[in-house]
Amino acid sequence: MAGGSGPRCYHRRHPIPPTHDRIPMTASAPPVESIVIASRESLLAMWQAEHVQARLRERYPGIAVSILGMTTEGDRILDVSLSKIGGKGLFVKELEQAMIDLRADIAVHSMKDVPMLLPDGFALPAILQREDPRDAFVSNDYGKLSDLPAGSVVGTSSLRRESQLRARFPHLDVQPLRGNVQTRLRKLDEGQYAAIILAAAGLKRLGLGERIASFLTTEESLPAVGQGAVGIECRSNDAVLQLALAALADPTTTACVLAERALSRSLGGSCTVPLGGFAEIIDGTLQLRGFVASPDGKRMVSDRVSGPPSSGEALGKSLAQRLTDLGAAEILAALP
Secondary structure, three states: OOOOOOOOOOOOOOOOOOOOOOOOOOOOOOOOOEEEEEEEOOHHHHHHHHHHHHHHHHHOOOOEEEEEEEOOHHHHOOOOOHHHHOOHHHHOHHHHHHHHOOOOOEEEEEHHHOOOOOOOOEEEEEEOOOOOOOEEEEOOOOOOHHHOOOOOEEEEOOHHHHHHHHHHOOOOEEEEOOOOHHHHHHHHHOOOOOEEEEEHHHHHHOOOHHHOOEEEOOOOOOOOOOOOOEEEEEEOOOHHHHHHHHOOOOHHHHHHHHHHHHHHHHOOOOOOOOEEEEEEEEOOEEEEEEEEEOOOOOOEEEEEEEEOHHHHHHHHHHHHHHHHHHHHHHHHHOOO
């Protein structure tokens, strides 16, 4: 999903290089008559699509909003880790193809699944208000990570989580865990794992908050870039639709996620890179933290920057440079 490698069927008089997230910030927009939403068919993805559907109907009464459910390559391949088969972009590209084919007008994504470089012809008109960004510890027998005895098998789908787990708890056996939320919980209940780590936002949105034994603070487990946030993607040549969708954007979440994505993009981040980035606005100041680590957690660099929320892109680049100066480049160069 690198810039310039995606679809090029939308000709713009003044092309915009696909190196930045393009989000028109406006509070009002002309209504559109109908919208088709492309979505993965997992329960969580459909919850997100239905949430956007409801928001659109609320904002524009009388609009016709339907959902086109799809199974993506990332959903079909479950026996190999994402980092080995192309990354989280596998959850996105077929939804983008539906927009290219005019079968859908927009796609709804978990922002942590959206590649850092959008293909030509696409834009992100809106990032909605964030849910809980933390990771959640889920276990039927233990209350928190520190309760697990040596050798306990912990499941996670993320190199970011794996590197932080291995750094803090080297005595645990961290193993890959793929599948949707229900599949992962079933594997836990079958005894394949002593505990699993999931995004708190997904569990809460699915009404499964009671499965959370404890939350990992953002200091214990720095979240993934965009974790807990839902984004809306559409064709970049549809200005009217972009304006209509921008009315759903949450300014605080948008500022934070754009800063996180700028950090990741500057470091070449993807699901093959153990990288975390999390921003929050405290007392009017955007505070951005980030880290880069080796998968085994033995090498890790971390730092933070802060500044005005309007400078999120610059803050992300600044933090990326600071991490590079601390040794991130060497860690990234050693990755397989």
